[in-house]
Structure formats: C-alpha cells, structure tokens
Amino acid sequence: MKIDLEYLKAELKKEVTEHRYIHSLGVADTAKRLAQIYQADSSKAVIAGILHDFTKFWPKEELAKRIRESKELAQDLLDYNAELWHGPVASVVIQEWFDIRDEEIIMAIRYHTSGREQMSLLEKIVCLADYIEPSRQFPGVDEIRKIAEQDLDEALQVAFDGTIQFLIQKKMKIYPLTVKARNDLLKE
Numbered sequence: 001m002k003i004d005l006e007y008l009k010a011e012l013k014k015e016v017t018e019h020r021y022i023h024s025l026g027v028a029d030t031a032k033r034l035a036q037i038y039q040a041d042s043s044k045a046v047i048a049g050i051l052h053d054f055t056k057f058w059p060k061e062e063l064a065k066r067i068r069e070s071k072e073l074a075q076d077l078l079d080y081n082a083e084l085w086h087g088p089v090a091s092v093v094i095q096e097w098f099d100i101r102d103e104e105i106i107m108a109i110r111y112h113t114s115g116r117e118q119m120s121l122l123e124k125i126v127c128l129a130d131y132i133e134p135s136r137q138f139p140g141v142d143e144i145r146k147i148a149e150q151d152l153d154e155a156l157q158v159a160f161d162g163t164i165q166f167l168i169q170k171k172m173k174i175y176p177l178t179v180k181a182r183n184d185l186l187k188e
C-alpha cells in the first residue's frame, strides 16, 4: 500500500496531545510486531496503529454528530460511554482525509476500543496493541504482554476481562459488543 507514513504521523500530531502521539506510535510498533508473530499484514497494522486515535480529542458533540450522520456506524453507540465514539468516527474520517479505502484497516480502527464478534486478525492485533503498547502501565499489563507472544486470542480475552471489570467497578454501562467479543474468544 502506498501511503506516506511520515505524512500520517505529521497529521496525527496536529490532532492529539504529545502523550497520545507517543501512545499511537507505540501502538503502531506493537501492532507491527504482533503482525509479524501472527502473520498478518504489518504495513496495514502500522497504518491502523498510527491512526486509531485520530479523533480522540474531537469535541463530543462533533463525534456524536458524525455518528448520527453516518450510514456506516451503529447508532446505538450514542447510548453508551462517549469514550467509545472516537474509533468509529476515526474509521470514517480517515476514508475522507487520507483516501484510505482498505476495509481491514477501516474495521481495525472502528473496533479498536469495543471489539466485536468474529474479529479479523488485524482487528485483534490493533485492539491488543492498544492495550499493551510500551507506555501503558496498569497492574497485570506485563502478564498480558507475555500471553500476547504466545496466544493472541487469550491475551485479548484477558484484556477484555480487564475492561469489563473496570466498567463494573465504576458502575458504568457496558457496550455489549465487548461482552460478545469476549465470549467469542472463549469459544474459539
């Protein structure tokens, strides 16, 4: 794929904080390494990693508007945590801004926070990379990093368990796709 990564990074830098920029490059790096281990397309993994949080700092009203105006995005997102909105919106925005038309990249960005049932290999890789990239620090992250080297599905399931536990602890609504994603990984 002929996409100028330096251009994507420069555009990302204009949209996000320094911390988020470093996180995004960490996700790109980790996704690349996971793609090498699990034989996915590493150039797609890098592009999705760089761009997954592209709209993270857009105002909530703008994100909600983009979801309402989109025929591609699930409208029920609007009934849940606004933290879930930036991935789906970024997956639409990158099509317009960068003419990225690759469905695998688009879906990996769209579902990087929630996951979903029947995730593709690239979706799993980007979602897990977001959880374990080097600047992430939370209890248990090293254990997930270890599992990630051996078993992609198990590592992602443990990551979703952590997210679900976090939401329960905070008494927050759980967007059901994450539960579905987690159950699906247990079945596989």
Ligand SMILES: Nc1ncnc2c1ncn2[C@@H]1O[C@H](COP(=O)(O)OP(=O)(O)O)[C@@H](O)[C@H]1O
Pocket: 053, 056, 080, 081, 083, 084, 087, 112, 113, 114, 130, 163, 167, 172, 173, 174, 175, 176, 177, 178, 179
């Ligand atoms: N199923 C879900 N339902 C509701 N909120 C969720 C769900 N999954 C993740 N979140 C929220 O999204 C946040 C993580 O977003 P994420 O995109 O992974 O982080 P980042 O944007 O920092 O890479 C969690 O802290 C949680 O608040």
